[in-house]
Amino acid sequence: MAKVLVLGAGMMGTAMTVPLTDNEHDVHLVGTHLDGHIIEEIHESRTHPKLRSAVPVSVKPYPIAGLEEALRGVDLIFLGVNSLGVEWVAEALGPLLTGDVPIVALTKGLVGDGQKLTLLPHVLRNALPSSYREEVRLAAVGGPSIAGELAARRPTGIVITGSDQTLLDEVASVMRTSYYHIWTSTDVIGVEVSVALKNVYALAVGMVQGWMERDGIDEEGDVMHNMAAAIFAQALCEIAYLVDYMGGEVENVYGLPGAGDLYVTCMGGRNMRMGRLLGSGMRYEEAKARHMADDTIEGAELALAIGDTIEAMIERGDLEGASLPLLRTVIDIVCHDAPVVFPWDRFFTSETSLHPPKRS
């Protein structure tokens, strides 16, 4: 039995307490500065505003003010904040740690600084106090893991990644249950780039539905799977290109972190909702403001976080633009309020692509 702290009481952080308590760990769930009402609700009724499943009775909920107390003696920390909260986490947690407690990021993302792309675990590490920045052991989670399903104990399979196999094995044994199936991989780039990019590509798959409806092609009621499937395949090719470019292995692109996580993300949720709005003809700024102002749309956030950098890297010749027609399209749509136009002629064509079928 371990003493485990989960920081962030969003859906994923809270869902993670279910397998952890099923494994009889002592679980402290600490809300961020934005999660006060959630912690209160859990405290009062063992419910979570967005999860249907009950929060396990043994979970100890803390507001952010209780972080220091909650941290006392913990063996392992899970970060359940969204991708925008990583630097906040480093500030909140950094001064309270000494570097001997491993951190597992549930958060996914990439950050662009105009020059290059950085994986979220690296952003986290860089933001921690220099006294233990280099030594702290980090791991991250990737794969199809919709929080509501995990909390309902429905079978879920994920990959834990990090450079330290011993840590990965430890974390896996802390998390694994009869319904939570865990594999490990030391290919951090392959896993992290895949799980980050799946959001932006799911947005593209989501556009298909709206695009078809707008053109009245959907009148007979069938869903447009041929087109969604082609976009899905193009997405995998582009993720493979970027993983390879950044030095990762393409195997994870085709396993749980890439194909698996993209699949689950295409089955519903906020990326798909926004995609449909965009496909129907609405521009991003209007769709966000009018329909999803209060929602974090991970795919759009990622496009905004890396769009300028991707464009600059292509401009400089660091990235091959012909290998990323779909990503460039989504960046145009989200970052520059462009209309949805699918560049069919540029799909599956790149000579540098890992996927060489020729468009004759």
Next chain:
Amino acid sequence: MAKVLVLGAGMMGTAMTVPLTDNEHDVHLVGTHLDGHIIEEIHESRTHPKLRSAVPVSVKPYPIAGLEEALRGVDLIFLGVNSLGVEWVAEALGPLLTGDVPIVALTKGLVGDGQKLTLLPHVLRNALPSSYREEVRLAAVGGPSIAGELAARRPTGIVITGSDQTLLDEVASVMRTSYYHIWTSTDVIGVEVSVALKNVYALAVGMVQGWMERDGIDEEGDVMHNMAAAIFAQALCEIAYLVDYMGGEVENVYGLPGAGDLYVTCMGGRNMRMGRLLGSGMRYEEAKARHMADDTIEGAELALAIGDTIEAMIERGDLEGASLPLLRTVIDIVCHDAPVVFPWDRFFTSETSLHPPKRS
């Protein structure tokens, strides 16, 4: 403008007449011996019993008795029979041809003879008259291409494969329209193995729904995408293993023929319906007899066509059984009436797998 014959008036063969006539080709649609009523219906009303879209006015429908007449002067033949009909086709068509008309197979499949697996285009070639068997130019089509959508002129993207790039380019130019996006690949094994196997793996993804419903895990109404996504990812890994084993390139596994076609096949249809019945606890023989007696379930047909051979190849050590836990599970279920049990512990574990995340 070419003179084109489509043999087989099922959904796919008939749907193919839409882009062909849009390209102003002279299209002869010949029903098989089982398609008499379809040809009659097309003749009388330009409708097809299973397609919602009208059959183009310029398509000339022929019963099988008119095959010889319909063949006169054709430049290209498309085969739209299902995978069970390939040898019938060779018998019907063989004596009427001289080998100078290329054949494009819309049919997908693999055949096992107890010793090895053979691609359907090769089965076709072997069944043609020896006088021109070796010379006849063959191509085949793979990728997400639900017939009803193609007939409705919804965007669809596919790969044409064959060993003769000149033929592939010719066929592509005959088929390509503004909504039918065509790429080519000379990796016949990669394309054909992917598109054949997607059916058997879609059956496995379909089982998830029924399995969850049976266990009452679905009570809260969410669809079980984490689990379906994990099965989807395992399927891609196994397809990659088999493509690699047979000498193909894994790139097509992750493009339109593999990931794209598997995606579209998981979105509905007969494989998914049968999968759901199986997952709910019904054995294959009962489910087939009671609920889908008149349906061709491509995934089950493939399992029956290759099951014994796969088992024998594993037994002999030709195939690595640890790389195919999901395929073996489906074979057990379909060929040996076994109950649905998902072998999580054997997923993503193979040392010979192309996908090395370790299950620690």
